[in-house]
Amino acid sequence: MSAQAPILAADKLAVRYGSFLALSDVTLAIKPNTIHSVIGPNGAGKTTLFHALTGRVQASSGRITLNGRDITHLSDDKRVPLGIARSFQVTSLFQNLTVRENLRLAAQGRTPLQALAPWRGVEPDGEATVIADQVMSRLGITAVADRVAGELSHGQQRRLEVGMAVAAKPRLILLDEPTSGMGIDDIEAMKALIRDLGRDHTVLFIEHNMGIVMNISDTVTVMRAGRVLVEGSPMVVRDDPEVRRAYLGNMMTGDIA
Amino acid sequence: AGEDITIGAPLPMSGPFAANGKFGSMGTAMIVEEVGKILDRKLTYLEIDTEGKPATAVRKVQEAMERGVKLFAGGILSSEALAMGKEVAKGDGVFITTAGADEITGAECNKNTFRWSVPTFGAIEQTVRPLIEQLPNAKRWYTITPQYVFGDGLLNAAKAIFKEKGIEHVGNSYHSLTEKEFSGYLTNAMAAKPDALLILNFGSQSSDTLRQAASFGMKKRMAILLAWASGLEQFEALGPELMEDVYFGAQYWHAIDSPFNRELVTKVQAKHKMNPNYALASAYLTTKIIIDAAAKAGSTDGPAVIKAMEGMKYAGLTGDEEIRAADHQVIKNYYLLKGKAKSAMKDKDDYADIISFGKSFQSPEQALCKMA
Amino acid sequence: MSATLLEVENVHGYYGKSHILQGVTLEVREGEVVTLLGRNGAGKTSTVKSISGLLAPRTGRVRFAGTEISGWQPHQIAQLGLALVPENRGIFGLLSVEENLRIAARKRSPWSIKDVYTIFPRLEERRRNGGGQLSGGEQQMLAIARALVNAPKLLMLDEPVEGLAPVIVEEIVAQLKQIRATGIPILLIEQNLAVCTELADRHYILELGRVVYNGTHDEFAADEITKDRYLGVNAH
Amino acid sequence: MIYLFQLVNGIGLGMLYFLLAVGLSIIFGLLHFVNFAHGAFYLLGAYLAYDMIERGLNFWAGLVLAPLVVAALAALTEIVLLRRIYHLPHTFHILVTVGLALMVQELVIILWGPVGGNVSPPEALSGVVMLGDFIYPQYRLFVIVFTMVLALGLWWLLEGTRLGAVVRAGSESTDMVSLLGIDILKVNTAVFALGAGLAGLAGSLAAPIRGVEPFMGVEALGIAFVVVVIGGMGSYTGALVAGLLVGIVQSIMTTLWPEGARLMIYLGMGLVILTMPRGLLGRA
Amino acid sequence: MNRSSLHFILAAIVAVALPLFMRSGTLASEVLIYAMAASACNLLLGYTGLLSFGQGIFFGLGSYVVGLTLLHTPLPLGLAILFSIVIGALVATGVGWLSIRRQGVYFVMLTLAFSQFFYFLAYTFKDITGGDNGLLNIPRPDVGPLVLRSSWAYYAFIAIIFLLIFATLQRVASSTFGRTLLAIRDNEERARAIGFPVRTFKITAFAISGAVTGLAGALHALLIGVAPLSNIDYHMSESILIMTIIGGTGNLFASVLGAGFYVIVSDLLSTIWPRWLLLLGGLLVVVALFMQQGLWGLLERIILALRPASRTAAGKEPGRSPL
Numbered sequence A: 001m002s003a004q005a006p007i008l009a010a011d012k013l014a015v016r017y018g019s020f021l022a023l024s025d026v027t028l029a030i031k032p033n034t035i036h037s038v039i040g041p042n043g044a045g046k047t048t049l050f051h052a053l054t055g056r057v058q059a060s061s062g063r064i065t066l067n068g069r070d071i072t073h074l075s076d077d078k079r080v081p082l083g084i085a086r087s088f089q090v091t092s093l094f095q096n097l098t099v100r101e102n103l104r105l106a107a108q109g110r111t112p113l114q115a116l117a118p119w120r121g122v123e124p125d126g127e128a129t130v131i132a133d134q135v136m137s138r139l140g141i142t143a144v145a146d147r148v149a150g151e152l153s154h155g156q157q158r159r160l161e162v163g164m165a166v167a168a169k170p171r172l173i174l175l176d177e178p179t180s181g182m183g184i185d186d187i188e189a190m191k192a193l194i195r196d197l198g199r200d201h202t203v204l205f206i207e208h209n210m211g212i213v214m215n216i217s218d219t220v221t222v223m224r225a226g227r228v229l230v231e232g233s234p235m236v237v238r239d240d241p242e243v244r245r246a247y248l249g250n251m252m253t254g255d256i257a
Numbered sequence B: 001a002g003e004d005i006t007i008g009a010p011l012p013m014s015g016p017f018a019a020n021g022k023f024g025s026m027g028t029a030m031i032v033e034e035v036g037k038i039l040d041r042k043l044t045y046l047e048i049d050t051e052g053k054p055a056t057a058v059r060k061v062q063e064a065m066e067r068g069v070k071l072f073a074g075g076i077l078s079s080e081a082l083a084m085g086k087e088v089a090k091g092d093g094v095f096i097t098t099a100g101a102d103e104i105t106g107a108e109c110n111k112n113t114f115r116w117s118v119p120t121f122g123a124i125e126q127t128v129r130p131l132i133e134q135l136p137n138a139k140r141w142y143t144i145t146p147q148y149v150f151g152d153g154l155l156n157a158a159k160a161i162f163k164e165k166g167i168e169h170v171g172n173s174y175h176s177l178t179e180k181e182f183s184g185y186l187t188n189a190m191a192a193k194p195d196a197l198l199i200l201n202f203g204s205q206s207s208d209t210l211r212q213a214a215s216f217g218m219k220k221r222m223a224i225l226l227a228w229a230s231g232l233e234q235f236e237a238l239g240p241e242l243m244e245d246v247y248f249g250a251q252y253w254h255a256i257d258s259p260f261n262r263e264l265v266t267k268v269q270a271k272h273k274m275n276p277n278y279a280l281a282s283a284y285l286t287t288k289i290i291i292d293a294a295a296k297a298g299s300t301d302g303p304a305v306i307k308a309m310e311g312m313k314y315a316g317l318t319g320d321e322e323i324r325a326a327d328h329q330v331i332k333n334y335y336l337l338k339g340k341a342k343s344a345m346k347d348k349d350d351y352a353d354i355i356s357f358g359k360s361f362q363s364p365e366q367a368l369c370k371m372a
Numbered sequence C: 001m002s003a004t005l006l007e008v009e010n011v012h013g014y015y016g017k018s019h020i021l022q023g024v025t026l027e028v029r030e031g032e033v034v035t036l037l038g039r040n041g042a043g044k045t046s047t048v049k050s051i052s053g054l055l056a057p058r059t060g061r062v063r064f065a066g067t068e069i070s071g072w073q074p075h076q077i078a079q080l081g082l083a084l085v086p087e088n089r090g091i092f093g094l095l096s097v098e099e100n101l102r103i104a105a106r107k108r109s110p111w112s113i114k115d116v117y118t119i120f121p122r123l124e125e126r127r128r129n130g131g132g133q134l135s136g137g138e139q140q141m142l143a144i145a146r147a148l149v150n151a152p153k154l155l156m157l158d159e160p161v162e163g164l165a166p167v168i169v170e171e172i173v174a175q176l177k178q179i180r181a182t183g184i185p186i187l188l189i190e191q192n193l194a195v196c197t198e199l200a201d202r203h204y205i206l207e208l209g210r211v212v213y214n215g216t217h218d219e220f221a222a223d224e225i226t227k228d229r230y231l232g233v234n235a236h
Numbered sequence D: 001m002i003y004l005f006q007l008v009n010g011i012g013l014g015m016l017y018f019l020l021a022v023g024l025s026i027i028f029g030l031l032h033f034v035n036f037a038h039g040a041f042y043l044l045g046a047y048l049a050y051d052m053i054e055r056g057l058n059f060w061a062g063l064v065l066a067p068l069v070v071a072a073l074a075a076l077t078e079i080v081l082l083r084r085i086y087h088l089p090h091t092f093h094i095l096v097t098v099g100l101a102l103m104v105q106e107l108v109i110i111l112w113g114p115v116g117g118n119v120s121p122p123e124a125l126s127g128v129v130m131l132g133d134f135i136y137p138q139y140r141l142f143v144i145v146f147t148m149v150l151a152l153g154l155w156w157l158l159e160g161t162r163l164g165a166v167v168r169a170g171s172e173s174t175d176m177v178s179l180l181g182i183d184i185l186k187v188n189t190a191v192f193a194l195g196a197g198l199a200g201l202a203g204s205l206a207a208p209i210r211g212v213e214p215f216m217g218v219e220a221l222g223i224a225f226v227v228v229v230i231g232g233m234g235s236y237t238g239a240l241v242a243g244l245l246v247g248i249v250q251s252i253m254t255t256l257w258p259e260g261a262r263l264m265i266y267l268g269m270g271l272v273i274l275t276m277p278r279g280l281l282g283r284a
Numbered sequence E: 001m002n003r004s005s006l007h008f009i010l011a012a013i014v015a016v017a018l019p020l021f022m023r024s025g026t027l028a029s030e031v032l033i034y035a036m037a038a039s040a041c042n043l044l045l046g047y048t049g050l051l052s053f054g055q056g057i058f059f060g061l062g063s064y065v066v067g068l069t070l071l072h073t074p075l076p077l078g079l080a081i082l083f084s085i086v087i088g089a090l091v092a093t094g095v096g097w098l099s100i101r102r103q104g105v106y107f108v109m110l111t112l113a114f115s116q117f118f119y120f121l122a123y124t125f126k127d128i129t130g131g132d133n134g135l136l137n138i139p140r141p142d143v144g145p146l147v148l149r150s151s152w153a154y155y156a157f158i159a160i161i162f163l164l165i166f167a168t169l170q171r172v173a174s175s176t177f178g179r180t181l182l183a184i185r186d187n188e189e190r191a192r193a194i195g196f197p198v199r200t201f202k203i204t205a206f207a208i209s210g211a212v213t214g215l216a217g218a219l220h221a222l223l224i225g226v227a228p229l230s231n232i233d234y235h236m237s238e239s240i241l242i243m244t245i246i247g248g249t250g251n252l253f254a255s256v257l258g259a260g261f262y263v264i265v266s267d268l269l270s271t272i273w274p275r276w277l278l279l280l281g282g283l284l285v286v287v288a289l290f291m292q293q294g295l296w297g298l299l300e301r302i303i304l305a306l307r308p309a310s311r312t313a314a315g316k317e318p319g320r321s322p323l
């Protein structure tokens, strides 16, 4: 396993917001077909790391490679066809479009140039539509397929948010706090989903729910103040005194859920 | 008696030139009512709001012509008048206008379009030339000019006179048609230390220029000539304080001493309790010209009326006037006025005295008119 | 038993034509922490919105400290001391952290801006930052801090620990305990049962816009059937 | 030398532009409201001052009263009309305010005629000052000084009081502001009235320089937009800097290349937007 | 029948019915010309969320290009019109490329700056454009055997083009491309995050819109025989935008309604009272306050009210559905 080349690698990555260094010297290697989680205190730079990896923000220094290819300077939309998709911590949907259309678009996004043809119609049984329907049933939101996303409750929106990433059928899927805002039973379902995704995708996810993190991750990276604090298996991380102090505390959350 | 004869009055009733439109339509209404009937048919008029836009003007004239209107008097803005002239020509109607652009009876002249107002050449000849004679010490002149064909027409005519008279043209400021702030240009003008300032824009732009020039104390330092003033309605907006000692060029002034004008003034005073201004008087007269021509021709047919108008001589607002056949330009006087002090005004409209007047016109060839 | 501070009586609420709240009845007494539980979409958020005036109840009554407030404007209700920390946090992104606090600060509040900085030191570090530049957890802290300086008589928190690191959750739970200790009652919407366990005196469970369960914490803790039926907490 | 004159002249122009634009900027940046009726308030200010002075009122009284009346009218408009449409997309702001601007303009024509008029500066300020060769109207000098004092007061109001922060907050989420117990509707009304009142003041100050005519509002609106965009929407200092900049550039261009003055200004505006996303001094 | 063929039939009814109700072919032609321009504006506003104050640029350029081609070259009408379309698309691509770098109000202001810029350009280069006088004497040549001289013949010509364009724009709007534009309008960040090169989409939308607007401008210049400066000024942009907004941005037929309403009502009002702009202003305010789905929304409400039985079948949320 250790001999396998990483699907995604970051080398000495740094991100600046103005004068504020949100991320510095982050080196990370995500092995294919693993479930890799990122945890750390609020403001540690986890989301920023995701932004940098997906191209939402440009790295101010360092290198990102996907399957050995340098993607550091590729814009975010150009990375999607290479097999990266993500969900957002702060829900970001097409509020005025239906759930189905949201997912159809997400599926279409892999081949965006096909959508650039102003004469090509939307086929009701086209690939993207089929994928959208699959994702809806996988996430249990088929019942609201024809509601516009903005009218869903918070938890339903969170689920759709994750669905948007799944619909792109990526090789590497990045989920930013997929269970936040979800009900107790849904958290279980999400855990199962992530585990399931881990079978044919590589999953990188941020989570504050330790029940999930510790149960299903192959590797856990702990961040603090823009840097990697510790990386290792859940067992290693759980027992690291520094991690306990800086982040886990008594692990009240997650033990129950 | 046949059906009514309708005169089209395409005027900017709305938009920035609404004032002209309003008075123009009063003039048209008066003459149509006054004549009442020709060729045994009732006269009516159709007010057409051009909104001051050529596109609207043309569209509405097209519509009017489809409804059988062939005779038009109106068109105050150059751009709308030029465009309407073309449109009327397509339907072989007759159009008489008071707009300023030289092209109307110059490069763009056509056999269906007539123009009453004096072109730029005459306006300058009858203002700058007499003023140079009046003010022999004013050797340095500065000009402020709107940058488009009309402005260049005025400027070129002025330059020719300067050259001929040995006047030093110490500078010119071009500005766009949308400019409202002239302090920069006036600063330029003051720096050139002229003896006379020649303002070649018109309408509210010329008011703005004059107002701001006065505030910069320029009235005390130099003679100011506003060569193309619109007359009474502009003077009302300016007021006597600004006008005092300033020279104005004008197509028409209600104090012109001609029988026709005296009559008109009496009528307008009786009807509207005001003195006629340029827009009113010119609309009155141009409409009258068309009506008379139709009566004379015994027909409202375009070609017949045109024939009657060509070479027509009549007693007009400015005395004897004549329609030149070769380019359809009316040969009439242009006036140089001088603003007077408030204390010297005999009545509320007595803003200025006529200093001089006369007729100056280029030949049709000089004006580049080639009529098809 | 202490006096009732907030009474919600048979409230019906609509979004356009959809009838979301179908007669919610609940109450919060002085000094207690009450949680509002329920699945996603059950109407928890809508309930607190209707209390704070953002979703005016079509029928039913809301009384606060004896005053009938249904139909009042949100700012009037807030001036009475009913503070809501909404689920989207409502941080003003264009304002700095400090400004976010300053516009909410009231003199009569037991918490000053300095006090909340002591509670949440992270906020003090980022006080000049725009609210929009905070991390999710930092925004949540700011939202709670802002409610505190706003002189609340009753605090309504819509999923306050969503997205917070475990240590911070503990911290916030500790702070909420302190707030309760000052006598300010809390109406808490929370998915995290551990947090509820730590804090709550009583629970309501909502389903399809109706209260379907209501009990003290001890009753609830023992009632596995209810938990499983309405919240899906099953032994896995 | 001439450039020095043009510089002084440009400052005079610039201060007027600042006054014209700052109200728009406040309304724009803080209420997120695109106010195409701003020019109409300027127009009203000018005509009200003109009317009051024509009726024999003292110039100074007119200068104070006219903007107050404008502000009151604006407050009324805001309460009756605008607050219903804040939450709608910009397109509706444009529709309503373009409509309002048309109505005001036509009402002005109905009430005061299409011709326009002249407003004399007060006796004490009708002269000129000589600065060497350079002559400058006393009234324009007064405008510069007056606007500067006003600018200071305004700065205090917007930056030194809580009002500024509250309104910026309201521009993001009115709901959240009300949840903090603040009556955002009143604040909005106050801000709108303030912005419109400033436009009215610009109008009554400009009347002795420009005279009054029914279409002055349209022109003013164009300038105000340019200044606000260059300076950065919602930025008070931006309006000041950009107002001066536009005034000075315009003034100097009249000597350098007058035909291109307008072209330059719009080109400059385009360049500023393209190179500085938030204008010169706009907030992030 | 799906919504888009319904709308096409409605548009065809408008094109056929106008001559029955209007005494003037010129006014009827103007309605269809502005209907095209407004539909093109709607593609940007309603589908892409771009509030462009620069549509007048393309309209004016279309007028100038067709005029200059016919005046200075022996090329046939068809080619001249084609040039207008191409130039409209090219310039729109340029303007779009620059403008979409900014968002929100800054985008609006950028398009406004461009519109002023092109106006002054046309004003300054008076040797080419005729400056304030406009480009005069634009002929309206026949197209093969079609004689377009009479105003109704020309109307028929425009009506055919209008229907072609309308159908084309409908196709564009309902294509995957159009659906993606709707998504971009809704949440640009997300659109980019799921892989769409948002700028390319926006620029393409601009180009299509510019092409159609250029065509409308060309047809307008041919209608009146002049390419006036006012065709490229700020007010042209404003008018096109207002027509689009009062029609409603939900679907393309709404723009036809908006244009027809604006042109016809303006024409009517201006014959009633010189101060008609007061009434027009009032009307705009009323539309914004009470008809936020535009005229189309009103129409839908009326139809629904007339057919209470089919209320549920007609779709839950009228104005919201994209087509």
Ligand SMILES: Nc1ncnc2c1ncn2[C@@H]1O[C@H](COP(=O)(O)OP(=O)(O)OP(=O)(O)O)[C@@H](O)[C@H]1O
Pocket: A017, A018, A020, A022, A040, A041, A042, A043, A044, A045, A046, A047, A048, A049, A089, C126, C129, C132, C133, C134, C135, C136, C137, C138, C163
């Ligand atoms: N656009 C921005 N401008 C300036 N600072 C920013 C910006 N976005 C984030 N930050 C800062 O960068 C730091 C890291 O933020 P980030 O969102 O990556 O944290 P996080 O680890 O995801 O936290 P959380 O768990 O709370 O979501 C925070 O301190 C935040 O305030």
Ligand SMILES: Nc1ncnc2c1ncn2[C@@H]1O[C@H](COP(=O)(O)OP(=O)(O)OP(=O)(O)O)[C@@H](O)[C@H]1O
Pocket: A150, A151, A152, A153, A154, A155, A156, A181, C015, C018, C020, C038, C039, C040, C041, C042, C043, C044, C045, C046, C047, C087
């Ligand atoms: N703005 C809205 N328009 C229409 N329907 C809405 C709106 N907001 C919420 N709803 C609907 O109202 C119902 C209750 O929503 P609410 O937000 O109150 O649920 P909740 O219990 O807070 O759920 P969650 O745990 O997911 O936050 C849901 O079915 C939701 O789809």
Ligand SMILES: [Mg+2]
Pocket: A046, A047, A048, A089, C135, C136
């Ligand atoms: Mg985060």
Ligand SMILES: [Mg+2]
Pocket: A153, A154, A155, C044, C045, C046, C087, C158
């Ligand atoms: Mg909720």
